[in-house]
Amino acid sequence: AQSVTQPDIHITVSEGASLELRCNYSYGATPYLFWYVQSPGQGLQLLLKYFSGDTLVQGIKGFEAEFKRSQSSFNLRKPSVHWSDAAEYFCAVGAGNNNDMRFGAGTRLTVKP
C-alpha cells in the first residue's frame, strides 16, 4: 500500500518569509498526491492536488507544490507566508487501485510576527 512521510513535525517561520514543507511518498506506480490544511478546530481543506501532467501545481492561498518522481517527493511551497497560514498541513497519497487515501503525520506551521 502507499504511504507518506512528512519529516518535519513542526516548522516556525517569520511572516513574509518563504516556506517549504516536505513530503515523501512510497508507491510503486504514479501516485495521486494532495496537500490538505487543517486550521485549529476546522476540517481538512484541499490546497492542491497532482494527478498527472505539469509537475508544478498551483493551489489556493498562494501555495504551490512540485512533484519530483526521482525523489518521490511532493513538497509544498509558498513564497511569502502570512500569519493566517498558521495551521497543520497534511500531505496525502492516493493509489489507482483503492479508495484508501493515506495521510502523513502532518507538519504544524507556526508563523512569527
Add this chain to the structure above:
Amino acid sequence: EPEVTQTPSHQVTQMGQEVILRCVPISNHLYFYWYRQILGQKVEFLVSFYNNEISEKSEIFDDQFSVERPDGSNFTLKIRSTKLEDSAMYFCASSVSGFGANVLTFGAGSRLTVL
C-alpha cells in the same frame, strides 16, 4: 460552495456506550468515507462506502464499527461499545469518483471523547 456536514461537533460518552456520528455528504457525490485523527497523530483511514456497501476498510475498522446510509442523505458511523482509545476526531468525507484520483471533501469533524 457545497460542503460536508457533520453532527455532533463534539460528543462526550461513557466507556461501553454506543455512539452514532452523522454526516451529510455533498449531494452529487457517490463515495463516502470515514477517517479518524487521534489527538496529535495522523489522519487514519477507516472505511469507504459506495453503492450502499463497504468498498474498503482498514484494520482499525473492526466489528465494533459499522456504517450505514439509512436514507438518501445521511451517512452514519456507529461505534457499538466505545473504548477509551476511540477518543478522536472523526472526519467524514465524500467524493464524486472513487479510487486514487478522487478528490475528497471533508467535513469539519466530530470530536468524540470517551470517559
